[in-house]
Amino acid sequence: MRFIVVFFICLGLTVRITNAYDKVHDDPLSLAANQIRVAPQELLGILTYPINHPNETWLFTGTTLTLIAVDRPTTQFVQEHINPLFDSKINYPQAFDLAPGVAGVNGALFVGAGLSYVTGVFLEDSKLQLAAFGVTKAFAYSYLSSHIILKTLFARSRPDPNLGAGGNTPEEFTRNPWEFGQYHPIYIQSETKGTAFPSFHFTAYFAVAKVLQRLYGDWIIPYGICAVGLLPDFKGHNHWVSDMVAGAWIGTTIGDQIADQSFSTKPQKQPEAMTPAFLLQPMITPDGGIGIQALTTFDQTPLSVMGIF
Secondary structure (H helix, E strand, O other): OHHHHHHHHHOOHHHHHEEEEOOOOOHHHHHHHHHOOOOHHHHHHHOOOHHHHHHHHHHHHHHHHHHHHHHHHHHHHHHHHHHHHHOOOOOHHHHHHHHEEEEEEEEHHHHHHHHHHHHHHHHOOOHEEEEEEEEHHHHHHHHHHHHHHHHHHHHOOOEEEOOOOOOOOOEEOOOOOOOOOOOOOOOOOOOOOOOOOHHHHHHHHHHHHHHHHHHHHOHHHHHHHHHHHOOOOHHHHHHHHHHHHHHHHHHHHHHHHHHHHHHHHOOOOOOOOOOOOOEEEEEEEOOOOEEEEEEEEEEEEEEEEEEOO
C-alpha cells in the first residue's frame, strides 16, 4: 500500500493536472535555455520582495509577531492534538535516496519532476517540462532562502518536543518562543540548534504547490502533493506554529515569483505589420451612370465603397 502511495506521488507530476489549458509545444532546448535565462530575475525578485512589496511585508511581519506571542499555547496544542494524527512515516524505497537531504519524500519529489520532464519531452508537452523546472527551482530557491539565509539570520531555537510536560528542557531546545539569536555557522544539512525559523519544508512544499497551481490552474493536486510532503512526518519537523506559517507564506511568495517569470508572462508573438491597400477606380453602372469605387481591406477582409454621380 505504501509503495502505491509513493507511485502516485511520482505520477502526480507526470500527468495533466487539468485540461483547462491546451498542450503547448516548444522546442525543449529553447525552453530549457529560457528557464536558465530567467533564473537571475526570479532570484532577484525573491530577494528584493520585502522592498518591492512593503505592504505585504508589514502584514507578514505583524502576523508573524502576533503568532510568536501566542506560540507557546498554540504549539503545545499542535504537539498534543495534531501530531498524534500523523504519527507514522511513509517508508519510501531506497531508490528515492538521491543525496543527503534529498531522500524520502524529497527524493520522491525530484523523481517525479524528472519523470515529468522526460514525459513532457516525449509527448512534446511544454507544460510538463515547465512543471519539472518549476518544481526543481521552487525547492532550490526555498533551500537558499529559508535554510541558508533566514535560518542563519534569525537563529531561533526549536521548541521543546513536549512543551506540556514538566522537567528539564532537552539541550538545544527551548520553551521560550522569543529565543532568537542562537547563532551558528551556515548549515548545509539539517541541524537542530538555532534552525527553527522559518520551516524549510513548509517553504519548499508550498512553493512547489504554488508553482503547479499557477501553471495548471488547479488547486487540489498541487496542494495534495504539498500535504503528502508535510503531514506524514509532521511531528518530526518540530517547529513553532509561527515557523510553519512563515514558511508557507515565504514558499507561496517564491512560487509566485517563479510563475511570474517562467510562464505567466511568456511573450506573445506580435502580429506582423500589415501594409494597407487602397484603390480608387472609375465605374460605369448598367444604366449608363458613372461613379467611383473605393477598394480597401480591414483585418484582411476586403471592403468596397461606391459613389454614383
